[in-house]
Amino acid sequence: MKSKSLSLTLLTVTSIALLGACSGKQEAPERVVSFSKEVAPIIQKNCLECHMPNGPGEKASGLLMSSEEKPAEVNYDNLMKGTRFGSIIVPGDSTSSTLNRLVEGRADPSLRMPHGKEELSDADKLTLRLWVDQGAKNN
Numbered sequence: 001m002k003s004k005s006l007s008l009t010l011l012t013v014t015s016i017a018l019l020g021a022c023s024g025k026q027e028a029p030e031r032v033v034s035f036s037k038e039v040a041p042i043i044q045k046n047c048l049e050c051h052m053p054n055g056p057g058e059k060a061s062g063l064l065m066s067s068e069e070k071p072a073e074v075n076y077d078n079l080m081k082g083t084r085f086g087s088i089i090v091p092g093d094s095t096s097s098t099l100n101r102l103v104e105g106r107a108d109p110s111l112r113m114p115h116g117k118e119e120l121s122d123a124d125k126l127t128l129r130l131w132v133d134q135g136a137k138n139n
């Protein structure tokens with residue numbers, strides 16, 4: 001009696017584990033992009049020099065990516081504010097987000113970002129794209 005219920009328990013545990021493994025395989029979970037760990041470092045390295053207070057990009061467009069208090073640190077709220085004409089990020093929609101369009105060279109070539117510099121790697125472009133598509137969260 002005792003050993004029967006034990007093997008039943010084992011069977012149940014095994015089945016649940018197998019089910020879990022199978023459903024995990026069916027749809028590989030999309031990598032969740034972290035703003036602080038992945039997006040901010042890309043912006044810090046490639047964009048801040050011009051989009052910090054009084055940088056040429058900030059002066060020309062109003063797009064401030066850090067803050068007066070911490071000029072060398074990416075600031076999520078200011079990034080989301082965008083230029084003086086409005087937002088450059090449409091959460092959930094990297095196709096129409098100006099940020100992604102410029103970085104990927106989908107707008108006027110004279111506006112490719114980073115301005116006058118080598119374009120971002122494909123990996124960095126993908127990270128920015130996934131982050132926007134996942135809702136552009138402050139995660």
Ligand code: HEC
Binds near residue numbers: 046057102115
């Ligand atoms: C070498 C300087 C420089 C760097 C580096 C740079 N930018 Fe810019 N950025 C500018 C300038 C200058 C403008 C204003 C362009 C204009 O209005 O003609 C601008 C404007 C923009 C705009 C607003 C465009 C619009 O709608 O008017 C976006 C968005 C932008 N930059 C994103 C980025 C991103 C993202 C990066 C980093 C990947 C970056 N920039 C790096 C100089 C730079």
